[in-house]
Amino acid sequence: MAEATANGLGQHALHGTHAQDAATTAAAHAEVHQEHPIKLYLVVWAWLFILSTCSYLVDYFGIHGYLRWSLILIFMMLKAGLIVAVFMHMAWERLAMMYAIVLPPILVLVFVTMMVLEADYTLLTRIAFFGPGP
Amino acid sequence: MAETSLMHTDQMAARPAGWRGIAADWASDQRAFKNVSWGKAMMWIFLLSDTFIFGCFLLSYMTARISTRVPWPNPSEVFALRIGGSEIPLILIAIMTFVLISSSGTMAMAVNFGYRRDRRKTAILMLLTAALGATFVGMQAFEWTKLITEGVRPWGNPWGAAQFGSSFFMITGFHGTHVTIGVIFLIIVARKVWRGDFDVGRPGFFTSRRGRYENVEIMGLYWHFVDLVWVFIFAFFYLW
Numbered sequence: 001m002a003e004a005t006a007n008g009l010g011q012h013a014l015h016g017t018h019a020q021d022a023a024t025t026a027a028a029h030a031e032v033h034q035e036h037p038i039k040l041y042l043v044v045w046a047w048l049f050i051l052s053t054c055s056y057l058v059d060y061f062g063i064h065g066y067l068r069w070s071l072i073l074i075f076m077m078l079k080a081g082l083i084v085a086v087f088m089h090m091a092w093e094r095l096a097m098m099y100a101i102v103l104p105p106i107l108v109l110v111f112v113t114m115m116v117l118e119a120d121y122t123l124l125t126r127i128a129f130f131g132p133g134p
Numbered sequence: 135m136a137e138t139s140l141m142h143t144d145q146m147a148a149r150p151a152g153w154r155g156i157a158a159d160w161a162s163d164q165r166a167f168k169n170v171s172w173g174k175a176m177m178w179i180f181l182l183s184d185t186f187i188f189g190c191f192l193l194s195y196m197t198a199r200i201s202t203r204v205p206w207p208n209p210s211e212v213f214a215l216r217i218g219g220s221e222i223p224l225i226l227i228a229i230m231t232f233v234l235i236s237s238s239g240t241m242a243m244a245v246n247f248g249y250r251r252d253r254r255k256t257a258i259l260m261l262l263t264a265a266l267g268a269t270f271v272g273m274q275a276f277e278w279t280k281l282i283t284e285g286v287r288p289w290g291n292p293w294g295a296a297q298f299g300s301s302f303f304m305i306t307g308f309h310g311t312h313v314t315i316g317v318i319f320l321i322i323v324a325r326k327v328w329r330g331d332f333d334v335g336r337p338g339f340f341t342s343r344r345g346r347y348e349n350v351e352i353m354g355l356y357w358h359f360v361d362l363v364w365v366f367i368f369a370f371f372y373l374w
Contacts, residue, residue: 033249033348034245034249034351035246035249035250036246038243038246041239041242041243041246042239044239044242045235045236045238045239045242048235048238048239049232049235052228052231052232052235052368055368055369055373056224056228056231058373059210059223059224059372059373060223060224062210068373069374072369072373072374073369075369076365076366076368076369079365080362080365080366083238083358083361083362083365084358084362086242087238087241087242087354087358087361088354088355088358088359088362089351093170094151094155094159094167094168094169094170095151095152095153095155095156095159096155096156096159096160096166096167096168097167097170097175097178099156100166100167100178101178101179101181101182104182104185104186105182105185105186105189108185108186108189108193111189111193112193112196115193115196115197116196116200118197118201119196119197119198119200119201120200120201122197122200122201123200123201123202123203126201126202126203127203130203132203133202133203133204133205
C-alpha cells in the first residue's frame with residue numbers, strides 16, 4: 001500500500017478520490033497475466049480432437065467390458081487435464097490456488113463410493129423382493 | 135486494505151514454492167491467492183461449486199443406473215443417426231463434442247489476443263466462440279426433439295429403464311442452460327471489447343465498475359468449464 005499510495009499522491013495530489021484508483025491500478029500489476037504462445041493452444045486443441053476421436057472410436061468399434069471403461073476414463077482424464085491445465089491456465093498458478101480448486105472435487109470420489117455401495121444394496125433388495133429384471 | 139497484502143512481481147520470486155508455499159500463502163490474516171485477482175478467484179470458486187452440482191447429477195444418474203433391474207437403453211443405438219442409408223452410432227454427439235472443443239480453442243485464443251490488446255481479433259474470436267456455442271445448443275435442441283418424438287419421457291421410454299429419460303433431460307438440459315448463458319455473456323463481453331470499453335475504462339452498465347482485459351480471461355474460465363463438464367457427460371452418459 002505504501003508504495004502505491006505514494007504513487008497515487010504524486011499523480012493525483014488534487015484528487016483525493018482518484019488515489020484509490022491509482023492504488024488499485026498499481027495493485028493490478030502484481031497480478032500475473034496469462035500470456036502464452038498461440039502455438040501452445042493450437043497443439044492442445046489438436047490433442048483434444050485426437051483424444052475425442054479416440055473415445056468415439058471406442059464406441060464405434062464396440063469395445064466392451066473393462067477395456068472399454070478404462071479407455072473411456074483415460075481419455076476423459078487426459079482431456080479434462082489438458083483443458084484445466086492449459087486452457088484454464090491452472091498449470092501456471094501457485095500451488096495454493098491449484099490445491100484449493102482441484103482437491104475438493106477429488107473428494108467427490110468418497111461420495112461415489114458411498115453411492116455405489118448404496119445402489120448395489122438397493123439392487124439387491126429389489127431383486128430379493130421383485131425377482132430378477134423383466 | 136486488500137492492497138496491503140498484494141505482492142509485486144519481483145517480490146513474488148522471493149515467496150517459497152511447493153508445500154512451504156501453500157503454508158506461507160494461507161497462513162495468518164492475509165490474502166491467500168497472491169497473484170490472482172478477486173474476479174478470477176471468485177470465478178474459480180463459483181466453478182468449484184458448479185462442479186459439485188454437476189457431480190451430484192452424474193452421481194444420481196450412476197445410482198439410478200446401478201440400482202435398476204431393468205436393462206439400461208444402449209446410448210450407442212439411441213443416439214445413432216441414419217446417414218446415407220447406414221446407422222452411424224453416436225455421430226451427432228461426436229460432432230457436438232468437436233464443436234464444443236473448437237469453441238474452447240477459439241476462446242483460449244481470444245483471451246490471448248485480449249492481453250495483447252488486439253480488440254478486433256479478440257472480439258471476432260469471442261463471437262466465433264459464441265456462434266459455435268449456439269450451434270451446440272441448436273444440435274442439442276435437435277437431439278431433444280428427435281428423442282421426444284421417439285417417445286422418450288422423464289417417466290419412461292420404449293427401450294428400457296425409465297430413469298434413462300429423467301437422467302438425460304436433467305443432465306443435458308442443465309448443461310445446455312450453461313452453454314446458453316455462456317453464449318449470452320460472450321456476446322456482452324465481445325461487444326465491450328469491440329467498443330474499446332477495457333481500453334478507456336468505461337464503467338459497466340450493471341456494476342458501474344471499470345472492466346479490464348482480464349474480464350475476457352474470466353469469461354474464458356466459465357466457457358472452458360462448460361466444455362470440461364461436457365467431457366464428463368460425454369464419457370459417463372453417452373459412452374459408458
